[in-house]
Amino acid sequence: MSALASFALKTRRRVLELGLLAGKNGAHLGSGMSIVDILTVLYGGVLAVSKEKLNTPERDRFILSKGHAAVALYAVLEQKGFLSEQETSTFECNGTNYFAHAHRDLSRGIEFSGGSLSLGLSFGVGVALSCKRAGLNNRIVVLVGDGECDEGLVWESAMAAKNFLLSNLTIIVDCNGLQSDGKKSEIMNHFSIADKFRAFGFEVSEIDGHQHDAIETALRIRHESRPTAIIASTVKGKGVSFMENNPDWHHGILTQILFDKAMSELEGTA
């Protein structure tokens, strides 16, 4: 197994463990599983971030705009050593810093307080403009959901990203085709989200959001004057058969029996 595949597997296991810890509070497991491979490639070598240089201006910034998928971010940050196991194990305990939506804490590598959809992208555009004008050569990567793209502020932000020629900005759209109430295509059909970002002046690539090589190749693209959009086709709940493509697992409760079943499926892929 490749190093990235191993990282992704460990992340998925930890997501399930955190889901079990959350107990009857439930967790956004489908959404978390959907972005594990994207996070794996980002934190497995693409992003210039390290535990030693958490708050340096030159660092790359990763902003999780679809904040409800934070359970996967916690699992990744734990593997990177930014968060301790002790810290992530307080997931959804009363008074925790680690709940359904991540809370900005630069000392832990968390750039943004997510939760309200579309606010991460607008924030990221401001960060990118500031970094560009400061002459930094870093990159700002914002992960949004396809459901999130229903929000008007996404498009205000996209318009501004091209207007200010933010070539240091990459938007990844996690297109799992589901939103809370069901299928994206039946609730608010975007038809082609790629066409929309092209129309807004982005350099667009369309990839399989679970293929690590494809994700990495897309992330290496940097146009000289345009922002970049990566339209990543994903499976909500990826890796666990009963969660995959099932909107009920957008936010669901993992019992011990379901946990054991899910873990055995992940073991099977090892």
Place this chain on the structure above:
Amino acid sequence: MAVIINDVSSRTYSRLGQGGSMFGMGLFDAIEAVGNTYVLTADMGKPAGMGRFKTRCPEFFVNVGIAEQNLIGMAAGIASEGHPVVASAQAVFISMRSFEQVRQYLGYMKLPVVTVGVSAGFGLTFFGNTHYAIEDIALMRTIPGMTILSPSDAGQAAKAIVAALKSKSPVYIRCTGGLNAPVLYKSDYEFVIGKAIEIKPGADVAIFTTGTVTANALEAAHTLEEKGISVAVIDVHTIKPLDTACIDRYAGHKLLVSVEEHSVIGGLGGAISEHLVEQANHPRLLRLGVKDHFLKPGDYPYLIKQSRLDAASIEEDILSALN
């Protein structure tokens, strides 16, 4: 260099209005104190008087277009990189269209953006109710950690932007009154966030007032004085944090009055009420402001009179409350 008020400068500020005094004058004094400052606008740079800044500091000027939500989001992103940031739009839109953004980025994430709402109150006259901002104080007050400034004249607006940027915390400044609004301060004074200013002493009645209508409250106080009623006037330029110690000093007065170009719900009167009602034997408070309704549009004096915020109406309402 600091903002100094004297007979000459106060008239200059008045000619520029609150927005012009802030962006055309006070801002440059603030920059000397806090360093290079980003100024963002949502396509309202010209009316806000940002021309001088745009020419002098083009690399720190950002026009996001007619997009107030993104205005606050981008301002927050820039602030998170450690830069002083001012974001401005019409008060009605910055307080309502982007209310959630202000709550999230400035409140919850504590990013020190100074937001400036221009044309607050009835500033946009014949544009109608869609453009009046008479709820902005009420909304902004609910956000933890927000400072709310409401200058009473244009010179004070220049002082307010300096104090706001120096505070390095989230601030909302509401600009009222147009060009050539009355001058209240003709000599220099210290502007301290959270410290109300008694502009006229008086033993019977105390009027707490904020914004451009302070001039009307002062005029009413002088007229009442001629009728034998001694009226204090207090310029409450900071709505949050409210100077409760100052209010308590007038607790022995026969009547307390609040005057504001804002809804009587949730503004200065609301804030003072909330403070008073928790105390035993608190004094009576007469809240003068915009009643709980929308208005028929008109020019500024018309709207002020309709809302009984002109000097004569303030005087009448205080007299009838005393009888």
